[in-house]
Amino acid sequence: MTRFQKKLWIGLIIMALLSPIGILLPEKFNAGDAWGEWGADTLEKLLGYVPEGLKRLADIWKAPIADYNLGGENAPVSVQVAAYIISGILGIAIIGFVIYIISRLLIKKG
């Protein structure tokens, strides 16, 4: 690894450590989901009903770390912050692994 690459990785780790800003700031400013990313219960409140097809497909997949959170929606802030950082680090690790595998399969050595 070159010195420059090392610096970049350190920058990325710092980003992961700072990432909880991305949940704390919206909470402070009382901002909710991104437009069009509401869950079924939020839609129920917005529309008065949940669209039929949406209801059918919404839970087709259960993600292991849904919403970058480990403690459920009502988890204390400290747990959410920790889970967010862990998600960030884990995300980088999985991404690195997948890119490595793709590269091994596609790029000739040398």
Next chain:
Amino acid sequence: MHIPDGYLSPQTYLPLYGASFVFWTIALRKFKTDLSVKHVPYLAMAAAFSFLIQMFNIPIPGGTTGHAVGAGIVAILLGPWTAVIAVSVVLIIQAIVFGDGGITAIGANCFNMAVVMPFVSYWVFKLVKGEAVAGARLYTAAFLSGYTGLSISAVVTAVEFGIQPLIAMSPDGRPLYAPYPLEIAVPAMALEHLLLFGIVEGVVTILLLKYFIKHEPDLIYAVKEN
């Protein structure tokens, strides 16, 4: 901008899977011929960066949230086809591991953020930059690249949302999938990206380009490719 499961009808998400598949195939083929082992760490870092920058949700006070994607700067630094791979890997992992974006919508989300965005960003950068290799013109190009790429990507996403009521209604006249029509979805998503999230994306693009020009100018795909 990550479309969840249930918001798109099969008539929409299947063709978008097809579209993304075409781009994935070409991108992987180019990866095989154009890139060598020394590019791999940068590809991994670019994907990691895109993943992390998306975690920084920016609030519209009392309203929705949004975030930068980083696909523009990745396209400038590594080329648009490499950006297709980097951002697609991110979006697929976000959907599978973190439930951010739907499984059925992976094709759509990759098309919007890993195809439309890097290519729009790249073209805007090249177009505005012209022959410039430094200075205000280059940074204007960088800003507009991120700003326009994210905003167009948001509008394309909004169109996918907005056509759902036209495609599928239940017998009682209620939409089956994403409920809001084009005239609501497009202005809502366009405005928040034009006024806030796009500006953040533009600034991120400038800052990173500046950093790379200072430290590793030979690496930058969109500059050396002249």
